[in-house]
Amino acid sequence: MIAYQLICDDGHEFEAWFKDSTSYDSQEKARQLACPLCGDTKISKAIMAPAVKASVTKAKGREIAKPQPPAKQQTAPKVQQYFSGLRKFIEENSEYVGRKFPEEARKIHYGESEQRHIHGESTIAEAKELIEEGIDVAPMPPDPTDLN
Numbered sequence: 001m002i003a004y005q006l007i008c009d010d011g012h013e014f015e016a017w018f019k020d021s022t023s024y025d026s027q028e029k030a031r032q033l034a035c036p037l038c039g040d041t042k043i044s045k046a047i048m049a050p051a052v053k054a055s056v057t058k059a060k061g062r063e064i065a066k067p068q069p070p071a072k073q074q075t076a077p078k079v080q081q082y083f084s085g086l087r088k089f090i091e092e093n094s095e096y097v098g099r100k101f102p103e104e105a106r107k108i109h110y111g112e113s114e115q116r117h118i119h120g121e122s123t124i125a126e127a128k129e130l131i132e133e134g135i136d137v138a139p140m141p142p143d144p145t146d147l148n
Contacts (some may be wrong), residue, residue, distance in 0.1 A: 001017050001018070001019065002017070002018050002019075002020060002021060002024070003015055003016070003017050003018075004016055004017075004018065004024055004045050004046075005045065005046040005047075006033070006043050006044065006045060006046060007043070007044060007045075007046040008035035008037075008038060008040040008042060008043055009040050009042040010035065010037075010038050010040055012035050012036075012037040012038060012040075013046050014035065014036055014037070014082060016033070024045075028043060028044075034089060034093075035085070036082055036083075036085035036086035036088075036089055037081060037082065037085040038085070039085075039089065083141035083142060084141075086141045087140060087141045087142075087143060090117075090119055090140060090141075091119070093117060094116070094117035094118055094119045095116060095117065095118050095119070096118075096119055096120060097118050097119070097120040098120050098121055099120065099121050099122075100120060101118065101119070101120030101121055101122045101126075102122045102126040102127075102129070102130060104118055104120070105118065105130055105135050105137060106130070106133070106135065109133070109134075109135045119140060122137075127139075
């Protein structure tokens with residue numbers, strides 16, 4: 001897996017994970033990527049700092065100062081806005097199949113049902129079974145209205 005910091009034309013930055021760099025390239029070229037905040041599909045990679053292992057830099061005598069996390073009061077609304085936008089994007093661009101999610105995900109994976117994006121409900125055990133079968137699943141972002 002590889003994480004990229006992405007940015008849309010409106011300047012919204014967000015992180016996205018991909019199987020490999022080729023997956024990012026093909027999705028970007030096909031305009032399958034969208035900003036979770038505004039839905040813009042003109043996405044590019046943002047400038048990212050390289051990950052440096054602290055133990056290696058200490059061993060070489062060049063300890064690098066650790067970045068300080070942003071203030072909590074500034075981060076929380078941005079995170080909530082990100083998850084709200086991501087959840088909205090998923091709901092608008094996939095079919096809700098309810099409790100039939102594990103069954104329908106298997107049908108799609110094994111070619112018994114049409115290829116499409118779906119979301120629904122499953123238990124943790126059902127989700128683990130799907131993953132063990134090689135079926136890509138991920139939890140939905142929380143509904144911000146349910147967090148209070």
